[in-house]
Amino acid sequence: MSEPSSKGSAYWRDNMRLVGVCLAVWFVVSFGCGILLVDWLNQITIGGFQLGFWFAQQGSMYVFLVIIFVFAARMTVLDRRHGVREDDEES
Numbered sequence: 001m002s003e004p005s006s007k008g009s010a011y012w013r014d015n016m017r018l019v020g021v022c023l024a025v026w027f028v029v030s031f032g033c034g035i036l037l038v039d040w041l042n043q044i045t046i047g048g049f050q051l052g053f054w055f056a057q058q059g060s061m062y063v064f065l066v067i068i069f070v071f072a073a074r075m076t077v078l079d080r081r082h083g084v085r086e087d088d089e090e091s
Helices: 002-036 051-082
Strands: none
Touching: 002 051
């Protein structure tokens, strides 16, 4: 009886680890690069814009979109590894 419980526990532990990593990356990019490191990043210019300004205005949104796709791909792998794939269900 403890087998399903330990499988579910391992799945949620891996799931929460993935969520934590995604949130940490998002925090570092949006808060760190957009607010804390803005003066240092503004010394670099890309396409006529200072890098700190770019991160504060657009970069964090682009990184957030990348995080969404990476999260979805990693969750598919995680679901397969733990045997909880949604596409295996038959209606």
